Amino acid sequence: MCTGRLKGAEVSCCVKYLLFGFNIVFWLLGAAFLGIGLWAWAEKGVLSNISSITDLGGFDPVWLFIVVGGVMFILGFAGCIGALRENTVLLKFFSVFLGLIFFLELTAGILAFVFKDWIKDQLNFFINNNVKAYRDDIDLQNLIDFAQEYWLCCGAHGPNDWNQNIYFNCTELNPSRERCGVPFSCCIKDPAEDVLNTQCGYDVRLQGRYIYTKGCVGQFEKWLQDNLIVVAGVFVGIALLQIFGICLAQNLVSDIKAVKANW
Template identity: 60%
Template sequence: MSYTYQGAQVNYLFKYILFTFNTIFWVAGAGLLAITFWAWNEKGMLNIQSITELKGFDPVWVILVVGLFTFILGYAGCIGALRENICLLKFFSVIIGTIFTVELVAGILAFVFQDTVKEHVQKFVQDNISAYRDDIDLQNLIDAVQKYMQCCGAADPNDWNRNVYFNCSKENTSRERCGVPFSCCLPDPAQNVVNTQCGYDIRSPDKNTIKDSLVIYTKGCIQAFEDWLPKNIYFVAGAFLVIAALQMFSIYLARSLISDIEALKAGWRY
């Protein structure tokens, strides 16, 4: 004769889906944190003073923040599900809910105040153009954006006057004076090796070759992004919907487990 328990039980399917899902994120978060410290070590910046003295935006900070949040949330969701810990599960669901709310509010505000956001983004890019040579990761990021978006500068190539190596002042003795980085140059199919000097003297007043240039991109990256967005709106919207769906599903799993555990504990009292 066999007996089947008919009381409250934890949904083991939800439990192990949440556990597996967050184990992946926990490991990914640890990996991102390792990459952060490796990158700072490679740049000789494993002390607070050197990090705070860095000019411009260090892309490693993005990896650090994302890695830290991913690690903490992965830990809370993984251990909370495995050990059926209500506190960790509530922490997990509240933080995910807060992130979802912040994303939603930020998206609405960015849509409503488009001009203000554009001005701040343009100023942010221009400020980091001035620090182009100060950090290798920032330099690689700007080069990658300019090559992918086929643009140069924030508003136009003359934004590179903000950089001490590329400005056209008489005091600038750099060989890159009145030039732009190689990532601003139009690719030459005939060249197998990247010509890093292709932007030299391109903004020189004597040449006047910026307008309708066949050598470099003349469109600013802000305008290039505005042109790119409508063409890829379905991809962007789809990515946001997938992220939102994963967040809501995670909250649903956590809240379901919390309800099951609380019902199970309530049954123990009687």
């Protein structure tokens, strides 16, 4: 249909296959994210015991992969089939929902700028909740360790935030070996050590050993300020890709309607 002319109207092959290629990449990335999320859930036994979803007090990183992967998979699939089969319903579905996502991202960005203090409070609440649930899920544990090592921080506002965790709190009744300690990711690494010491956080808040004393909320804010251009560039790049996809879909829909109008 893209090569034939009917009274001057035609469907652009360039637009059609460019949109198809765009969505193939989108669809494959979504499938990869979704596959990783479902695999992680299967490894943790969630798929065989759905009630375990409610057992986690903090954020489960696997949710991010499943939600993002699921949305990308559905939109990519709709865009691929819509472009290949010249289906205006699927193409409109793709462009409308991609536009909705763009609008939500734009709204979130504006609200984040206007309500900076509220966002900071929510970030603090989010980190503290995950500190409490640190040992409840291996993926959550890895996420917190990565954040603390990357931003050279410990807890939301400092090492004593780990008193909120039942394993690390300093109460006398706490029988845990990790009492008055912090996770190894809070420790300042010794360049001379070749092997990671995962017990370096034991008793550190009693003995005053070398650990990061700055909180992750403050360090994250500092990182954002230092990398503002890079972060803004990434968001602008994502927005431009979304606008590009919407334009391609709308252009193809217009071509298809023009051809059908001449039948």
